[in-house]
Amino acid sequence: MEFKFLMPTQIHFGEDVVLKNKEVFSALGRKALIVTGRSSAKKNGSFDDVSKALTQTGVEYIVFDEVEENPSLETIEKGSNIGKKNHVDFVIGIGGGSPMDAAKAMAVFIKNPEINIDNIFSAGKLESIPVVAVPTTSGTGSEVTQYSIVTSNKEKTKKNLGQSIFPKVAFVDSKYTFNLPYNITVNTALDAFSHLVEGYLNTNSTYMSDIYGEKGFELFKYCFEKLISKDLNKEFRKKVMLASVFGGKQIAQTGTSLPHGMGYPLTYFKGLPHGLANGVLTIEYLKSFKDQTKIERMLDILGFSHLGELEEILNKLIDVKIDINEKEINEYSNSFFNNKAKLKNHPEEVGLEDIVGIYRNSLLKS
Ligand code: NAP
Ligand code: FE
Numbered sequence: 124m125e126f127k128f129l130m131p132t133q134i135h136f137g138e139d140v141v142l143k144n145k146e147v148f149s150a151l152g153r154k155a156l157i158v159t160g161r162s163s164a165k166k167n168g169s170f171d172d173v174s175k176a177l178t179q180t181g182v183e184y185i186v187f188d189e190v191e192e193n194p195s196l197e198t199i200e201k202g203s204n205i206g207k208k209n210h211v212d213f214v215i216g217i218g219g220g221s222p223m224d225a226a227k228a229m230a231v232f233i234k235n236p237e238i239n240i241d242n243i244f245s246a247g248k249l250e251s252i253p254v255v256a257v258p259t260t261s262g263t264g265s266e267v268t269q270y271s272i273v274t275s276n277k278e279k280t281k282k283n284l285g286q287s288i289f290p291k292v293a294f295v296d297s298k299y300t301f302n303l304p305y306n307i308t309v310n311t312a313l314d315a316f317s318h319l320v321e322g323y324l325n326t327n328s329t330y331m332s333d334i335y336g337e338k339g340f341e342l343f344k345y346c347f348e349k350l351i352s353k354d355l356n357k358e359f360r361k362k363v364m365l366a367s368v369f370g371g372k373q374i375a376q377t378g379t380s381l382p383h384g385m386g387y388p389l390t391y392f393k394g395l396p397h398g399l400a401n402g403v404l405t406i407e408y409l410k411s412f413k414d415q416t417k418i419e420r421m422l423d424i425l426g427f428s429h430l431g432e433l434e435e436i437l438n439k440l441i442d443v444k445i446d447i448n449e450k451e452i453n454e455y456s457n458s459f460f461n462n463k464a465k466l467k468n469h470p471e472e473v474g475l476e477d478i479v480g481i482y483r484n485s486l487l488k489s
Contacts (some may be wrong), residue, residue, distance in 0.1 A: 126183065126329035126330060126332075127329075127376075128332070128376060129289075129376070130258075132171070132266070132267045132291065132293050133147075133291065133292045133293075134266075134292075135292070135293070135310040136269060136365070136368065137295075138296060138298060139172075140282065141294045142172055142174050142175065142312075143295065143344050144294070145177075147178060147179050148180050148182050151213040152182070152211075152253070153183065153212060153417065154183045154184065154211045154212050154213050154316060155177060155182055155184045155185075155213050156184070156186075156187060156205065156213075156214045156260070157174070157185070157188075157215045157246070158187050158202055158228065159186070159187070159188045159190060159217040159218050159345040160188065160190050160191075160221060161190075162188075163219075163259060164217045164259060165188075165299070167259055167298075168299060169217050169257050169296075172296075173257060176195050183209065185239065186480075187201075187206075188309050189201070189202070190202070190218065191221065192219075193275055193281060193390060193391075194221050194222075194225040194228075194273055195273070195274045195278075196243075196274065197274055197276070198225060199229055199273060199334040200239075200240050201229075206229055206232075207233050211252070212255040213254065214226045214230045214233070214253070215254075216256050217257040217259065218259050218262065219259060219260035219311065220263030220265045220272070221425055223256045223258065223290075223346040224263075224265055224270070224273065226254055226256070226467055227251070227254050227265075227284075227286075227290070228271045228273055228284050229253075229272075229418070230253070230254045230288060231250075231251040231288060234251050234252045235249050236414060239249075247483075248287070249286050250470055251288050252319075253291040254288060254291060255291060255292045255294065256290040256292070256293045256294070257293075257294045257295075257299070258295060258299070258340060258364070258367070259300060259303075260300060260307065260311040260367075261297070261300055261308075261311055261315060261360070261363040262311050262312075262314065262315055262371045263314055263315075263371070263373070264367050264369065264371020264375075265371065266374060267289070267290070267292075267368055267372050268289070268371045268375045268461065269286075270284075270288075270290055270374075271283065271288055272284075272474065279391060280391055281387040281390060281391055282359075283443060285357070288365035289375075290463065295364060297466055301362065305353060305418075307396075309356060309398075309440050309441075311366075311400060313398040313402030313405075313437075313441070314337075314370075314397055314401060315363065315367035315370045315398075316370070317336075317367050317401035317402060318371065318373060318488070319343070320370065320372045320381040321341075321377075321379045321382060321468075322336055322370065322374045322378075322418065323336035323382055323421060324336070324380065324417055324470065326377075326410075326468050326469065326470045327376065327377040327413040328376075331358065331376070332372075332376040332377055333347065335370070335372050335419075336421075337372040337424055338369055339366045341370040342363070342369070343425060343478075344424065344425050345359070345362055346359060346362055346363045349424070351427065351440070352444075357432070361379060361432075372465075377468065380408075380468045380469050381404070381478070381481065382400075382402075382404040382405055382408050383465070384459050384462050384465035385404055385455070385459050385478065385481065386401045386403075387398075387400070387480065388458065388459075389445070392455075393446075393447065395443065399443060400439050402440070403441055403443045403485050403486065404481055404485045406430070406434045406437055406485070407481040407484045408481055409433075410428060411473070411477055414470060432488060445455065447487070449483075449487075451482055452479060452482045453479065455482060456475060456479045460478055
């Protein structure tokens with residue numbers, strides 16, 4: 124057995140971890156850039172906790188609260204310019220995956236003034252100033268991954284920034300998700316689930332990464348029941364947050380696979396939220412496997428006796444009505460088929476017709 128497992132992020136999980144560990148902030152510097160979305164962080168208590176912790180430890184801060192969903196390189200450039208002008212020592216991303224990913228990207232731009240949104244993708248390996256991540260969705264797992272997924276309007280797609288930016292510290296407190304609306308809870312949970320699935324059924328999966336996958340499926344057995352019955356109690360919030368962290372730790376080792384790569388055009392061109400875009404493709408992706416052995420193990424942990432039972436659950440949670448035609452499916456498929464890195468993560472040989480089939484069977488169902 125041989126594997127590598129890298130997880131440099133210090134994780135604080137539990138109630139009030141931000142205020143209980145506030146000295147973490149002052150150890151990172153004297154001035155911080157808080158990066159967040161337009162409003163949710165100010166309503167769910169995360170922004171208050173962080174600003175209180177900073178004030179109590181004598182750390183100055185500036186706020187950039189203009190991060191949109193699926194953050195664009197232009198927004199990232201705007202935020203980094205503010206960070207550079209104010210000579211910040213570190214960045215704090217508060218919110219869902221969008222603000223956390225934007226914070227990570229800004230941390231790279233702030234550290235490397237010669238880098239801009241036109242030369243970043245050919246820049247090679249870059250360092251960043253430290254990042255602290257505070258998730259408020261469950262989720263992307265971005266608080267424990269090295270990825271920063273950005274929207275390139277020039278290339279009309281979403282893509283990984285291509286740098287390794289593990290947050291130095293993740294403060295994971297499920298109380299910030301207590302009032303997350305049902306639809307966002309479902310969409311983001313589907314993202315966490317898809318990380319667990321795509322990391323588990325991945326060319327790069329290892330004995331060690333599988334442990335997180337299997338523990339995550341165990342948690343999802345409970346979480347699916349609660350999502351279906353709409354009983355989103357505190358126990359559910361804690362468990363789905365933990366499952367999201369496990370999914371993040373897992374894809375940090377393996378990368379994602381077909382649904383993530385195929386979902387990006389559905390988000391860019393059709394406006395489907397990220398988790399929903401993965402979720403809607405998941406069943407057909409699973410059906411496309413010639414070797415179902417590991418899928419059967421996954422279903423067993425989830426408490427299902429066959430794939431149809433998972434399909435039934437996902438059908439209840441997912442209601443996607445998008446206007447899409449064969450021509451678009453062919454365009455998305457061709458473009459995805461050129462993404463050799465994602466295809467490499469899929470453990471079986473896959474042809475263009477398989478990709479077309481997954482899109483078609485997932486989206487053109489009558
Ligand atoms: P998001 O785009 O960060 O946020 C979606 C919406 O949820 C926003 O309107 C946000 O409002 C709101 N929201 C966030 N927390 C809330 C709360 N506690 N209560 C109420 N509303 C809340 O959603 P996300 O699904 O977490 O992130 C998606 C992004 O992450 C995508 O760009 C995806 O590609 C990326 N991603 C990254 C990784 C990675 O490893 N880096 C992995 C998977 C996905 P505000 O705008 O007001 O905050
Ligand atoms: Fe994702």
